[in-house]
Amino acid sequence: MKKIVIKIAKIILGVLLVLIIVGTIGMAKLVTDGVFYQNKGNDTQGNSIKQMATYGFDLDGFNAAHKGVEISATAEDGNVVPGTYFDMGSDKCVILVHGAGGDRVSTYPLAQQYLERGYDVIAFDDRGHGLNPDEKVTFGVHEALDVKALVKYARNDLGNSEVIVHGQSMGAQVTAVYASNVTPGAEDAADAVICDSPVPGMEYMIKSVIADDDPVEMESFVTSYFIETGKLYSKLFYHVNWDDGDTIKVVANDQLPTLIFVSEKDTVCLPEMVEKVYENVGSQVKSIAYVNSAHIEGVIDDPAGYMEYVDNFLANAGL
Secondary structure (H helix, E strand, O other): OHHHHHHHHHHHHHHHHHHHHHHHHHHHHHHHHHHHOOOOOOOHHHHHHHHHHHHOOOHHHHHHHOOOEEEEEEOOOOOEEEEEEEOOOOOEEEEEEOOOOOOHHHHHHHHHHHHHOOOEEEEEOOOOOOOOOOOOOOOOOOHHHHHHHHHHHHHHOOOOOEEEEEEEOHHHHHHHHHHOOOOOOOOOOOOEEEEEOOOOOHHHHHHHHHOOOOHHHHOOHHHHHHHHHHHHHHHHHHOOOHHHHOHHHHHHHOOOOEEEEEEOOOOOOOHHHHHHHHHHOOOOOEEEEEEOOOOOOHHHHOHHHHHHHHHHHHHHOOO
């Protein structure tokens, strides 16, 4: 009888172990796919138009005044990056990188400021957004390849001698990750980068989503369990290391002139987290600017003041 009980217990434990493993894999897939395919069924193009209306930005007026042309560049992994090029006949080009949930149109208030100053501008769709064919959002890990391709395109195809990359929110994170993976002076390296309210890290933002921004819950065992299993699943099945999207850590490798904008009323990318990004930037040429605005709304609230920071930074960087 005792042997039968032991045998049954082993079977039950084995079944429970299998259920735990299967459940863990299923949850890890759910977390990872929820991150990578966060815009599945989401109208990112429509979201940008709605956001422009919320800002009170005259999108029709912008489109009437500035006739962009469609361009594309191919990243080193084969992804074809769609964008709009606004030609002002300048030898300086600014590449704008939008945040999560929208598309290139969401950067047009920023584009307007650069165009008024005579810069050429490229606005493009991040992966998982707009017309970009790659459906996965990887918080800069793969998106940085698209930025590299566009910087080379601006230099080699458009003939721009100076190239600046300016990102907002997740686009600022993409910009920071990109800057940390290029060598100054290389053809795919911008002459300077600007990061407006960068997402502090891929893992940080996933934690905040899982825990609904509760700081205690973000560090709980359950949240940590989901994160660690998601990270492992991502490495094994998608070959994406979440640590490569840890903005605060990776910027130690950034050697490009870098400007970081802190939005003082930001509840998305908290000011103290953005300050940590700035503190860890490895470049000897770096600046930090504070705007009394909500998340990435500095250029909306006070475009002249916002661009004064940009103009001074670029001048000090010799651009």
